[in-house]
Amino acid sequence: MGLFLLWFFFGVGLIIQVIYLLVIFGRTAFSKPSKATNNPSKEEAVTILVSAHNEFKNLKTLIPKLFEQDYPNYEVLIVNDRSTDRTKRLLEEMMAIYPKLRSVTIKYTPNHVTAKKFAMTLGIKVTKNDIILLTDADCRPNSNQWVRKITAPVRENNKTFALGYSGYEKEKGFLNSWIQYETLLTVLYYFSFGLWKAPFMGVGRNLCYRRSFFMEVKAFKDLWHIEGGDDDLFVNKYATGRNTAVVLDPESNTTSIPKKTVKEYLVQKKRHLHAGKYYRSEDKQKIGFFTLSHALFWLGGLGLMIYFGIDKSWEHFSIVFGIILLRSVIMVAVFSSSSKKIQGTKAPKNIWILDFLYLGYFWVLGTISHQAKDIQWK
Structure with missing residues (x-):
């Protein structure tokens, strides 16, 4: 037996x-790369939104990178979420250099909501444009075509969501090899099912959707109490085969700074995996x-x-x-x-x-x- x-x-x-x-x-393995046109009539304005808490060092590198994008119509909005470092002064200095950079400051988070979702909601409410492109302070666009490529399904094909990939810098050591493997497996999950018209998650380090849709569904309604999930749970709740597209193009990617210690990595992954318990059955x-x-x-x-x-x-x-x-x-x-x-x-x-x-x-x-x-x- x-x-x-x-x-x-x-x-x-x-x-x-x-x-x-x-x-x-x-x-995913056998798909053709995604295509974006250079049609001037469809170069709708985009807002790059970054929520940052004590990210002075990362923002100092990120902001100039964001303004290297080859796209004619976009702004960058940094949500300064309760930072106690030199973030505020940096943003003031950077706004003098980059006219299309804006910031909004959060001094406290209400008790009944989670910090990241509150920061994002406030940021999205004050954006000037309907197309929102999300990334994190420790991310870097892989090319100057990032904005054009990742927003293409929303701008050109009337999609609500565009799901992108965000990898991690390659370094020596077993931990980094593991991070590379686990990140690749994760993207295989959500890219592959997205390509099969059954999307179920995305990552906030590289995610695009419309502000009007976000406001229509009342932001993170029913998700406020969950720490994390501002990206994958939001996509899980509202993405469908008709309103969502996967962007399969290395130029549409971002790259993040990987965790350096096993403890930091486990804390991060515990937050990510915890959100999975709230996915649809x-x-x-x-x-x-x-x-x-x-x-x-x-x-x-x-x-x-x-x-x-x-x-x-x-x-x-x-x-x-x-x-x-x-x-x-x-x-x-x-x-x-x-x-x-x-x-x-x-x-x-x-x-x-x-x-x-x-x-x-x-x-x-x-x-x-x-x-x-x-x-x-x-």
């Missing part, structure tokens, strides 16, 4: 994994089927190899090992192709090892995040 269950888990896990890798993730299943089948595949496969190794049934051992190796080859190929399409770069090295380690990461950290009550932004 035990051997039968191991084969059953291994087989079911393998089938679902292959479907995800080749059919679902394959949608059908959207939880999109991630759940992959992670469950991933666990079944690896646990069943390792269990079978241990069993056949002890039994010295090397023929069966070789069959199981060969299947695991084949699945790893497919996974590496799909991830590598996807990384090239999304980022224009290679996938992380030793990705098959990182894939195996994901087995423990998701189930342990995911469980902790789901039950956490100490989630906060800043």
Whole structure:
């Protein structure tokens, strides 16, 4: 009976994994890049919105970068959220240099709302333009075409949401390799389902939508009490196959500064994973089927190899090992192709090892995040 269950888990896990890798993730891996026209009649005004709390150093680098964009009609609005560093003075100095830079200052956050959502809502209310492009203070546009490319679906194709990719700077060390892998897997989830007309999340480091829609649905109604989720939960609640587009173009990306320590990274990921508990049931299943089948595949496969190794049934051992190796080859190929399409770069090295380690990461950290009550932004 035990051997039968191991084969059953291994087989079911393998089938679902292959479907995800080749059919679902394959949608990203084998898609053509997104296209944006240079039609002057559709160069609608854009507001780049950044919420910042004690981000003096990052804003000092980011603001000049934002004004290098090759787009004729945009403003930059920085929401100075309760900062106690030199952010206010920096913004005053920068506004003297860049006429299209504006700022709004928040001195306190009401008790009944979360800080990030309050800052964003106030910022969006005072923007001059209907197209809102969100990013974070520690992000950098990958090209001077960022505004044009990421806003194209909203400007040119009447979409409400445009979902973009935001990666992390590549550095040496295992933690950074892990960050690169986990970020790539995350974007494969939401890009692939978005391309299948079933969007369920986006990231606020690179997200575009219309102010009019935001105000129409009464901002973050029913989401105020949740720390985080100003991006993925908002998209999860309102994005559909008709009103949402994925922008698959390295020039439309942003790059963020990665966490330097395991502790900082875990705090960040706990906040991200915590928001997932509020997704719609059908959207939880999109991630759940992959992670469950991933666990079944690896646990069943390792269990079978241990069993056949002890039994010295090397023929069966070789069959199981060969299947695991084949699945790893497919996974590496799909991830590598996807990384090239999304980022224009290679996938992380030793990705098959990182894939195996994901087995423990998701189930342990995911469980902790789901039950956490100490989630906060800043």
